[in-house]
Amino acid sequence: MNIRLYNAKILTMEKHKDVFEGEIWIKNEKIAYLGETKKLQAQITGDFPTIHWDLELDCGGNLLMPGFKNAHTHSAMTFLRSYADDLPLAEWLNEKVFPLEAKLTYEDIYQLTKLAILEYLSSGITSIFDMYLIPDAVAEACSNLGMRCVLTSGLNRMNSSIEQQEQEYLKWNKKSNPLISYLLGFHAEYTCSQEQIYRISQLARKYRAPVYMHMAETRQEVEDCKKRTGLTPARYLDTMGIFEYGGGAFHCVHMTPEDCEVFRRRRLHVITNPSSNLKLASGIAPIAEFEKYKIPVAIGTDGPGSNNCLDMFREMFLVAGLSKVVSQDASAVGAERVLRMATVHGAKAMHLFRADVLAKGKLADLILIDLHQPNMQPSDNIISNLVYSANKSNVLMTMINGRILYRNGEYFVGESPTDIIDTCNQIIQKLHQA
């Protein structure tokens, strides 16, 4: 497929590169050309000796930019949206989430993940970092609908095993499926045995691989870890050898300076989830502090059970707004830095090094943002508008791996969205009844 996207404003998210007017050519899954239109006319050679366009799309002066990287989610938890809201984390997890999760089949997870994918696409999210019970089911859903997905394991005392994780790791990193990859992980320090954690660190060493997990989401979790181990989760996991090859952690709400020091030294990513942390009353992550330690921050929605929506615009506003209010400094964590977290840092945290920015040779994971709606006026500060004022209704198109999967409110995922929604509502009824 050769696709030409022209008459666009382009924000590549490369450093120190301003928005410019131009066009992007896509050849199969990659960006084959990106530049100004006038330059282009002298360059109709190279990769496109005689160009047959399968699609030429007039972008109407709207903005092409890298898609959002949702760096922490549990997609299949769509069945828990608006179920048992307004409860504390431990009660929500133990009394509401776990009993229903125990009933889930492979097929349920496959279908429920597809529902989340529809929402990702309408939000301009082009890749997800997904932790859930049966990663294979998540992978199948993403693969079938065209979503790029980095899997990780939710290994804990009750679910999965070291052997299963190693198998999954090898299976999904064979690169036989261009959309799916796998990073080592486990649910959290407090849900795993010391032996499990030790064995994951051995796995990390064996594959020289980074490791990811929930960390310091609640104050209680940190206190409990200190009682058990004498150390905070970050320092305990570090002494267990988990971070020898890098990685990162989800949430990181309650972090000490020593924890930040571990993250800085090990070059770990913080993956922040502000909506979820508000809604479950977990706290507010100190993003401005992380920046002082030069810790790279990525952003995730967390699962739809706790958020409840899969919307990177809300998360971006919250990262900026909450950082400002917590630092008592309106200049803290500005728009450009937040947009970088939601795109470039996300890609790096997820080891998607070919999907970080828009440039020749990079993967064609990109979105078209409507700059003509009233909420994007005045039109002269696009980055501020994206972070502080844009919302899902500004997403005109979502392209993943060179395929347009969503455009002008319509889905092109090879299946009927209505069927997916109906099937999921039936599964949810079944889960609640059984």
Next chain:
Amino acid sequence: MNIRLYNAKILTMEKHKDVFEGEIWIKNEKIAYLGETKKLQAQITGDFPTIHWDLELDCGGNLLMPGFKNAHTHSAMTFLRSYADDLPLAEWLNEKVFPLEAKLTYEDIYQLTKLAILEYLSSGITSIFDMYLIPDAVAEACSNLGMRCVLTSGLNRMNSSIEQQEQEYLKWNKKSNPLISYLLGFHAEYTCSQEQIYRISQLARKYRAPVYMHMAETRQEVEDCKKRTGLTPARYLDTMGIFEYGGGAFHCVHMTPEDCEVFRRRRLHVITNPSSNLKLASGIAPIAEFEKYKIPVAIGTDGPGSNNCLDMFREMFLVAGLSKVVSQDASAVGAERVLRMATVHGAKAMHLFRADVLAKGKLADLILIDLHQPNMQPSDNIISNLVYSANKSNVLMTMINGRILYRNGEYFVGESPTDIIDTCNQIIQKLHQA
């Protein structure tokens, strides 16, 4: 105009009334019938002896509910969106806002308000409580485009006068324009002289009228007021007689128990503006505390200069989420209460007693919400979905005073939205250059 909206789910926002399936009839500006369809068939008499429908609209099983009441805004500040973001309130106000505002003409404010109205409509906002430099210009814009607007004065040492306010009050409360009304107000304690505040309290007594103003937005403002007067703003204004006939205050971030006592005793409304308070690092209003005092809370976006977007969905999520995290209690300030703030309490704060709920005889200020998008699944908890998961892309239709002004992304405001946007961008260029 007789309009029939059928095949809908209906959320009236009356107390203890669940969502039900039915239809709504609108005759001119009012709701003439609201009920179940099966009931209806036996009742084709009454107001509609022979019914000629100007429009019959199949709502497709989606949700009709009261429009959102944006209970605090400065609409014309669209020219300041994404201008000088990431600055502290005082610096932003004194060095950025005031110098540009000094250049604004009546025509500028008229046009810039129209730009905001387009955004309100796309967000399901059916009335606004607007404070700005030239209320007449705001009224003209709202009147011409069909937006319901409650004006108040931004009176301060530099702008407007008691005489002007009294004139405006009388002019806009004659009820000659069904969309416009006026409530007494002033900018804030810290921007008015003691004499001005005293004279407003006399005006309040003369007309037995409520009064509204910014209050306790920043800690500094409260400290300064205490230094000057020995009292917090709430208590100082109360002793000055401002609240003898009720009213309310915008922001209310830094409130003491004694302040809450004043609000309870005087039956004042808190009008909270969470996005703005985050973005300007002002703080987080203690909404759960207000609820303990039974203080009614309404919600506003504040102006697009400080927010930066005019979106009640974002504000609703923030009221809930911030209340939970500040109270360290995930059960604090639940979805139903927040939705009530954004609709019923807003209407009451704005003295729009005929636009609070959907019922026969009430004003037809209503919206249609798409329940079929992925973010609204599972579909069984509509109120939670509205507060935690919905966004502007779920707004299918906005009707004000019986007129459909926005539907399926198109505006029906008697003017071209593109022209409005272009004119405003030209005004903004002019303001920045001059």
